[in-house]
Amino acid sequence: RPHSMTKKAVVSTQSTGGNRLIRRFLGARKHTPACAVFEMIPADTIETIQKQWGEETPAKVGNAVREYLCLRAYLDTHQAYNDWCSHSANRPTTPTFEGGEGGTFSEQVAVEEKKKSHELAMQRWEQHLIVQTQLTRDKMLNVLLFIDGGWMIDEVDTGDVERREQLESLRRVCIPSTTFLLVNVLTESGQDAAVVELADYLASEQYQLYTLFTKEELRRFLVRVYESSIRCGCDPLGFNEPVAEEQLAEDN
Secondary structure, three states: OHHHHHHHHHHHHHHHHHHHHHHHHHHOOOHHHHHHHHHHOOOOHHHHHHHHHHHHOOHHHHHHHHHHHHHHHHHHHHHHHHHHHHHHHOOOOOOOOOOOOOOOHHHHHHHHHHHHHHHHHHHHHHHHHHHHHHHHHHHHHHHHOOOOOOOOOOOOOOOOHHHHHHHHHHHHHHHHHHHHHHHHHHHHOOOHHHHHHHHHHHHOOOOOHHHHOOHHHHHHHHHHHHHHHHHOOOOOOOOOOOOOHHHHHHHO
């Protein structure tokens, strides 16, 4: 039994200690060392904790498990965003098609083959971009709309004021940052309507994400929403079906 309890303590310490260090790095916007620390935490930590504690998991340990899942979701989001940026930047270059019209038969055949090859490369690139864009969008929304109370919110309030303040501080850094990255992804992908829809999530009383933004951040976000609403034919409030003049006349 003492050996079992010691093992529990070791596993719990690995998780809580790693979480704490990752929080500090993310709070300082240092994602590379945060990822490095996360990789040092054994991949089976959560499974081990669940096996060791079962239904007797203490509140602090349960909170550490949830925090680990929150951190993993956030780091996954940044990896997906980096992959999206990398793929977007590697669009196939258009080759030169010399020797087409007016060239020899062999030259014309070579040009046609070159064109077909480029078209296939573009199709593959575009298809992968669509998939990567959707993946990145889903992972970011997973952070913004994290289940059971929100991202980096403890499952059980243990009365640890310092911890609560640290988690809240990190939310104020990471939630706005993730939101603006998502706006970039959606805008670059031509999904302006989704940007307008994102404003609904921020204004929702269920998530209360708006409380995590500074006034300047909210102003910047609303500017982006306004720009997207113009491009996708919505009005600034997000209504995409303007009322006809005839209807207005009838109402008056």
